[in-house]
Amino acid sequence: MPALISRFSKLTAVLLIVILVMSASDGAAQESGPTPVFESMFGESSRIVDLTYTINDRSPYWPGDNYEPFELKTIATLEEDGVLSKTFCMPEHLGTHIDAPNHFEANRIPVDQIPPEQLIGPGVVIDIETRAEQDADTMLSLEDLEEWEQQHGVIPGGAIVLLHTGWGRHWENIPRYQNRDARGQMHFPSYSPEAAEFLVEERKVRGIGVDNLSIDRGLSRDFEVHHIVNKAGRFGLENVAKLDELPPRGFWLIVSPIKIEDGSGGPARIWAVVPGDEDAKD
Numbered sequence: 236m237p238a239l240i241s242r243f244s245k246l247t248a249v250l251l252i253v254i255l256v257m258s259a260s261d262g263a264a265q266e267s268g269p270t271p272v273f274e275s276m277f278g279e280s281s282r283i284v285d286l287t288y289t290i291n292d293r294s295p296y297w298p299g300d301n302y303e304p305f306e307l308k309t310i311a312t313l314e315e316d317g318v319l320s321k322t323f324c325m326p327e328h329l330g331t332h333i334d335a336p337n338h339f340e341a342n343r344i345p346v347d348q349i350p351p352e353q354l355i356g357p358g359v360v361i362d363i364e365t366r367a368e369q370d371a372d373t374m375l376s377l378e379d380l381e382e383w384e385q386q387h388g389v390i391p392g393g394a395i396v397l398l399h400t401g402w403g404r405h406w407e408n409i410p411r412y413q414n415r416d417a418r419g420q421m422h423f424p425s426y427s428p429e430a431a432e433f434l435v436e437e438r439k440v441r442g443i444g445v446d447n448l449s450i451d452r453g454l455s456r457d458f459e460v461h462h463i464v465n466k467a468g469r470f471g472l473e474n475v476a477k478l479d480e481l482p483p484r485g486f487w488l489i490v491s492p493i494k495i496e497d498g499s500g501g502p503a504r505i506w507a508v509v510p511g512d513e514d515a516k517d
């Protein structure tokens with residue numbers, strides 16, 4: 236008998252919840268499941284591309300003094316503590332990350348003070364992969380930008396520009412990704428100072444990013460591109476993943492960096508929202 240009562244009361248409780256949920260909905264053509272926020276915000280045929288690498292102790296990082304690989308340590312377990320919890324330690328500039336304006340210039344804002352509206356903008360991808368395959372020291376030139384604009388139109392003001400060098404295919408092979416020669420000199424492509432200057436000054440971009448270790452090419456010693464970008468109060472994005480899945484323009488970028496007080500940068504989750512044909516407005 237008690238079992239029957241308890242079964243009855245369980246059934247009553249389930250029914251009550253169902254009635255409550257139904258009356259909470261507006262009663263119209265409300266589908267079950269969560270409200271389709273993404274579709275409502277961006278249109279039904281849009282897709283989202285996560286441009287962020289998973290961080291682990293195999294993630295490539297800048298081979299400078301005091302730079303260490305990512306480290307993760309378990310400090311509590313479900314078995315012993317009833318909760319799973321970990322600590323991590325990493326350089327700010329490891330994995331997919333942002334370079335804040337204070338990274339290379341004095342009196343510029345740190346990562347926690349970059350206004351959110353600077354972290355969302357129209358995305359642009361410029362492809363130099365074919366040339367980079369032949370020449371690891373190549374740089375994005377003014378001619379490349381001119382050619383891109385002839386094909387795709389003027390780079391929109393406030394864009395976040397991403398340079399596709401094809402380096403992402405080496406991500407899981409640190410020596411190949413760093414591509415150091417016998418003297419330890421790295422070789423990978425990136426922006427020329429002239430192209431960076433043009434993007435910052437003439438096209439007023441919010442920031443520039445690349446699919447490898449640096450917005451200055453591997454050969455650079457003076458980090459001129461970093462200085463140009465940071466002096467203008469703009470940010471850089473490095474080790475950006477999956478650029479081969481993006482169109483040259485006509486999509487949005489959302490950059491979501493960790494908010495470290497006075498940080499010179501930090502790991503960032505970066506998403507592209509790519510409208511489908513029906514939702515494309517660009």
Ligand SMILES: [Zn+2]
Pocket residue numbers: 328332333334473500
């Ligand atoms: Zn960096």
